[in-house]
Structures are given as C-alpha cells and as structure tokens.
Amino acid sequence: MREDNQMLVMTHLSQLLDLVTGIGGFIVPLVLWLTQKDKVAGMDMHGKMILNFQISLFIYSIICIPLIFLFGLGILLIIIVGLIALILPIMNAIKVSNGEMPYYPLTIEFLK
Numbered sequence: 498m499r500e501d502n503q504m505l506v507m508t509h510l511s512q513l514l515d516l517v518t519g520i521g522g523f524i525v526p527l528v529l530w531l532t533q534k535d536k537v538a539g540m541d542m543h544g545k546m547i548l549n550f551q552i553s554l555f556i557y558s559i560i561c562i563p564l565i566f567l568f569g570l571g572i573l574l575i576i577i578v579g580l581i582a583l584i585l586p587i588m589n590a591i592k593v594s595n596g597e598m599p600y601y602p603l604t605i606e607f608l609k
Contacts (some may be wrong), residue, residue, distance in 0.1 A: 498538040504529070505543050509590040512547060514572065515582060522582075523551045543599065545608040547586075548600040556584050557603075571581060 508529045515522030516587035518544025557578050564571030581603075 498536060498554050499532075501537045502596070505539060505593045506590045508540070508543055508547060509593055510587050512551065512586040515585070523555075526551065534607060543593070546599065546601060546604070549607050550585070550604045552607055553601075553603065553605045554578060554608070556605065576593075 508526050511525040512522040513527065515524055526544060526547045530540060530548065534541040534544055558575060559577040561571040561578065563576060583599055589601065592599050
C-alpha cells in the first residue's frame with residue numbers, strides 16, 4: 498500500500514459534487530473507495546467515513562421534507578444540512594492534508 502494524502506484529500510473534496518450534480522458527491526467517493534481501498538493506505542477508513550456521512554446527510558434531508566410541510570422548521574433544517582454538507586468536507590480535507598484524522602459529527606455508522 499502506498500501513502501497518498503492527495504488522493505484522500507480529493508476523496509473528501511469530491512463530496513462537493515453534490516452541490517453541482519446532486520448525486521456525484523456520493524458516486525465519486527464510492528468509486529474512489531472501491532477502486533483504491535486496497536492500494537492507498539487509509540482509503541478504506543476514509544471511504545467508509547465519507548459514505549456514512551453522505552448516507553446520513555441524505556436521511557437528514559429526507560426527514561426535513563415533511564417538517565417543511567408540518568412546521569416550516571424543515572426549511573431551517575435543510576439550510577443547516579446544506580451548510581454542513583459544504584463546510585465539513587472542506588474542513589476534513591484540510592485536516593487530512595495536514596496529517597490529522599477527519600471527523601464527521603452526527604454521522605450514522607452504516608459501514609463499519
């Protein structure tokens with residue numbers, strides 16, 4: 498296995514494709530994780546972390562939809578989810594580039 502922090506950083510930043518394409522922020526990290534997990538040191542852990550985060554964001558977004566119709570609070574919550582989806586991948590990409598461990602709060606662990 499090789500050390501490749503740039504690949505790990507790009508994997509974290511690829512989540513931002515959600516803001517452009519809608520689903521690319523899930524598909525690109527998934528493809529990178531599946532193709533590189535045996536070649537890049539740490540990719541398995543980072544890939545699982547990113548996919549768990551993306552699935553969690555999707556679930557939180559789905560939960561916000563009925564809250565929009567019921568209470569109107571869903572609009573505020575969907576804005577918060579959007580900001581989290583924008584800020585955390587950038588912060589964690591910076592952490593990875595500095596050799597630190599990334600952390601995604603409020604993530605439901607589906608892949609272990």
